[in-house]
Amino acid sequence: MHSYTRSVIIRAPIEEVFLFHTDVRNLVRITPSFIKVDVIHADPPGSGQHVQLRVRQFGFLPLNMLMEFFIYDYPTSLADRQIKGPFSSMVQYRYFEDMGGGYTRMKDVFEFSLPLGMLGRMAYSLIVKKMIEVMFVYRQNMTKKLLES
Numbered sequence: 001m002h003s004y005t006r007s008v009i010i011r012a013p014i015e016e017v018f019l020f021h022t023d024v025r026n027l028v029r030i031t032p033s034f035i036k037v038d039v040i041h042a043d044p045p046g047s048g049q050h051v052q053l054r055v056r057q058f059g060f061l062p063l064n065m066l067m068e069f070f071i072y073d074y075p076t077s078l079a080d081r082q083i084k085g086p087f088s089s090m091v092q093y094r095y096f097e098d099m100g101g102g103y104t105r106m107k108d109v110f111e112f113s114l115p116l117g118m119l120g121r122m123a124y125s126l127i128v129k130k131m132i133e134v135m136f137v138y139r140q141n142m143t144k145k146l147l148e149s
Contacts, residue, residue, distance in 0.1 A: 001089070002114075002124060004132050007107040008140040012147040014098040017106055018075035020147060021094055024051055030142040032135055040064075047072040051080070088113035088120075106143070108136055 010017055020026055022045040031037045040052040049069040056062050065085035071077055075096055082090035093109040110132065114120030 002112055002129070002132075004110045004136060005107065006133075006136050006140060007105055008144055009099060010104050010106060010144045010147050011102060012104055013102055014096050014104045015075045017104045017143075017147060018078070018096050020143065021078055022072075026143075026146075027053075029146065030139045032138040035135065045069070045072070050083070086115070088115045106140065108140065110136065 036056040071079035
C-alpha cells in the first residue's frame with residue numbers, strides 16, 4: 001500500500017471548502033490537463049453516494065471508475081473509495097480544520113495499491129509516485145485559487 005499526504009490552507013470558511021468537495025463538477029475543474037475526467041453519473045452527496053467516472057490519462061488509456069463516499073461528516077471530513085477501477089485498492093480522505101479568521105486547512109490523504117505485482121511496483125517508482133504528487137499539488141492549488149477568488 002502506498003500513501004500520499006498533503007495539506008493546504010485556504011482563505012475560505014470550513015463549510016464552503018467542505019461543500020466545494022461534495023460537488024462532483026468541481027472534480028473536473030481541479031484536475032490537471034494531462035488527466036481528462038468525465039462524470040458519467042453521480043448520486044446526491046452524502047454517505048453512500050456513488051460516482052461513476054471515465055478517466056483518460058495523456059489523451060488515451062480510458063478507464064472507468066466507480067467511487068463510493070463512505071465518510072461524510074459535515075464539515076470536517078470526507079472519504080471515498082474505489083469500488084471498481086484501475087487500482088487494486090484506493091481510498092482518499094479529506095480533512096477540514098477551521099483555522100479561525102475565515103481560514104481552513106484541508107488535508108488530503110491518498111492511499112492506494114497498484115495491480116500487476118512487480119510491474120506495478122516498477123510503475124510506481126518510475127511514473128505513478130510523481131504523477132500522484134503533481135496531481136495533488138495541482139488540485140490543492142486550484143481549489144485554493146477557485147475558493148479564494
